[in-house]
Amino acid sequence: MQSTIAAISTGLTESGISVIRVSGDEAFSIVDKCFLSKSLEKALLKYSPNTVHLGFIADNNDEIIDEALVTVFKSPRSYTGEDTVEISCHGGILVTKRILDTVLKNGAVLAEPGEFTKRAFLNGKLDLSEAEAVMDVISSKNDLALSASVKNLNGALSKRVRAIRQKILDELSFIEAALDDPEHMSLDGYRDDLSDKLDGLISELKALISSADNGKIVKEGISTVILGKPNAGKSSLLNILLGENRAIVTDIEGTTRDTLEENINISGISLNIADTAGIRESDNPIEKLGVERAMEHAKNADLIIYVVDASKRLSDTEKIIDIVKRKKTIVLLNKSDLSTVVSEADIYKAFGIDNNITSGFRIIKTSTKDISENFGLEEFEAVLNDMFFGGIIGHNDEIMITNMRHKEALSSALSSLKLVKKSIDDNMEEDFFSIDLMAAYAELGKIIGEAVEEDLVEQIFSKFCMGK
Amino acid sequence: MAEIREKVDVCVIGAGHAGCEAALACARLGLETVIFTVSVDSIALMPCNPNIGGSSKGHLVRELDALGGEMGKNIDKTFIQSKMLNASKGPAVHSLRAQADKQDYSRSMRKVLENQEHLTIKQAEVCELLYEKIYDTDVTFNNGGSSEATREAGKLITGVKTFTGTIYECRAVIICTGTYLNARCLCGEAITYTGPNGLMAATHLSDSLKELGVELRRFKTGTPARMDRRSLDFSKMEEQLGDERIVPFSSSTDPDSIQKEQVKCYLTYTNEETHRIIRDNLDRSPIYAGIIEGTGPRYCPSIEDKVVKFADKKRHQIFIEPEGLYTNEMYLSGMSSSLPEDVQIRMYRTVPGLENCRMVRNAYAIEYDCINAKQLLPTLEFKNISGLFAGGQFNGSSGYEEAAAQGLIAGINAAMKLLNKEPLILDRSESYIGVLIDDLVTKDNREPYRMMTSRAEYRLLLRQDNADLRLRKYGYRIGLVAKDIYDKVVIKQRQIEDEVKRLKETFVGAGKNVQAFMEAHKSSPLKTATSLAELICRPELSYEDIEELDTGRSDIPLPCDVIEQVEIEIKYEGYIERQQRQVEHFKKLEKKLIPSDIDYDDVKSLRLEARQKLKEFKPISIGQASRISGVSPADVSVLLIYLEGKRA
16 A cells, blocks of 8 residues: 655745645644634544635644645545645644644655655646646746646647647548548548648747747736837827826827737736837838737737727838738727728738638727726627637647656657658658658657657656655 | 266367367377367358458467467468458558368368377367366464465356267366357348258257356357359459469468469448348338347448448449359358348349349348457466366457467467466567457457457567567477578577678668669669668569679579568668657566456555456456456556556
């Protein structure tokens, strides 16, 4: 039987609360010995799973140490997959340590570093990359690395790797099926098809690998740029969204000469929003610079809010359209309170979009003149929600590779896929493709622990510094 | 009634393709062996297709031959057309297939059996397996005294009993009952309780097996109709000819001795009208009407299945193949069916060339008892029944070649057990036979298992052209391959290695004559001195082509099969190396053995499903454990960590 382990899960500093976690077959009976419930007399085992109970923790001399909340998790629905109790006490160092001592005296053993995570992995609660991400989170030196690790912990890397693996598997199974059933599965034209698909996979892998190389800094939030011609109402929009007069708004075209950046939160979605100078030809060197910056910003944006003055005819829009076309865009037909001369159809026409249900391109009628009325903020929120939760705009979809093991696996998978490309170029028969496809598939499997590795044991042992 | 009691070493039940190989292997290794068949006239019967080999099955035959099996030699004696399939594709998928004269094949194998020392043929139905229970003794000590408790640890086979009451005492039994156990044949509404071709079914053994604790299940397979050759119009079909130069299956057959005139096969197609008739009458098909409970093979489907599963296909291939030289019967490959006779004849007559066909034998489906081979060890011995082995369709496979391969391995391992020698377990990286058996005993197969190229993950190394290089050493070690035959392969191996080395180390300069040669062969000119091996690597150049540049080449030409290997090794070197790396990784896990006394309940973190599967399958290695469906990589990691802990 595995021992029941306990440790202080929060940092050992003076803090508001501290948490002592106890996990293992004996977790309930061990905590039972020191927990006096305020409301119920029965044993923790009898509590419903995932419930919180108020009571006191007493030491073995029945001396009360602290008032505490006890959270009961029943196997397998806990972090480790085992029966787990979390004792939240008042955060003094002395109190916390005394509670831990009591729990240890009652039969728990002190958990080794990472042991909860190790158990979570062994019990199938986390895959390898997630388990490693936990370790990375624990040992993160800065916020950035932390955020990347947290993302891996949430399974973002696993998800990406799984998706790529699935694509490779699809090709493998097609080739294999065609080998065995040439009557019903034809390989005619397949090489070109595969070659194209490989290009896609290769660039996906490259992107993942380069994120490890340059440790690209990705700010939290969707990078959003407000774009439009001068005096279309861009700055008013920013002010409305911010609920304050952050940007100077006048009726004079070209008031905003530089880019203003703000982080705002719209119904839970975080936007890094930039108001930019109106796009027009100008001789003024400062304004010109502003326009250039605006264009530069727009190129790197995840989302563009294109504000159009609906009361004026569309003109000189090429420059904007050129950029906006390739981006996820919300077009605001602003000043819709005035007599409008630009219709939604005009916009579609200007963008050359005939199918107006393109999900990455939305049009909303707004007015930024009067905050209280008709702004269309609700619709804007709804559209934003839809695009975000529909996965059209990602909450920065960069996944950072923080782990050397992952990087190595990605690199070998990449070179295997390149070898498949080479086989295609060398005009090799299709059955040769599967050797390297298989290798790429296996390499990627290492990241998420889907490939059984003989030396995995060692990896885990060393990573979690356990055993001996 | 006076009881007859005989005493032998091994009893083989069934004389089909599995039984023949099993019995020959045991007898050749010196064990007194008796082979039982319900009809001596049906030894090595080919009740379905009239050919041996084909995609991936040809590999099995080559491997069987390398290990000392008989099938390759027998087809070399009795084929009437031969063809290397997929010759335009990569060397891994080249596969030899020969049309057999069915009767000749059967007769020829019977002759081999009849003249084999230590082998007795007996026409009898075995209806009972005799056994003893084996007990483990647990001794517990308490208060200075000890108490003993016994528990049943398994069973031990001691003999068989025939329907007529004769008892054969033996130390090993190999079950190769094929499709005969509780068989019934279905042709639409007409059902007969017989084995294939109207032969007697074996109806008693199933009960005895159940009593032994063997779990049985029902599988089905089918065969198409046979037509009278005179009723077919071949002018509406495409002729299918054999190869000009015939390659034998067995490396002991002299290629020059088997060059002969070959028969023609023909190709025609079904059409929309055929499919309409089938669809309109599906309710009269025993499978779709629910009369057949057995599961059929997905990869050798009946025409009904094809029409249903490939609904968008406008036509399906039908190969018309002769059943032999002395018969007018023609086999309709690709059109097996269990529809009633009247539907059959209407459906067949829609096919071009078959408009006036007359059926000599109807198509029918056959349903039979077999096992899920997860009850077997990789040696093909039952996990809890010492001395009981099984091979062939009884294990849930389909196909003559699959059957023969298992029969050979079951025979070898029964013999190894009785001779107290190490068993033969081939792994997935060294043979198709290894893949076949590993799949059978490790995966939860739910339909008749057919060998396929795609099942072998390391197929570039498992080519049909190098089966002798891969496996002859095992045949020799076991004692089924004679020293002189083994020596030949050792010499071949050395010749290949020496020649590859020489070609890699011999360079030609970028001189005038060399560049002229390159130009003449439409190959780009050399920039620097280049090895001969690098030249052979070029797709447009071959070993033969570069002879004039290769001044160091021996005057006595190397044998063709050596040159073939040299070329493959050089041309595909990169791929072969990469595949070998994959194999190394695979081997590591295969070598991590799981002790047979492991208590999976003691491995705390295993998921319930994995624990159950591991207990059920009892894998012998981590590698095998990782292939069991229901055991996840995380479970295997848990197991690895557990074993690591035990070791420390």
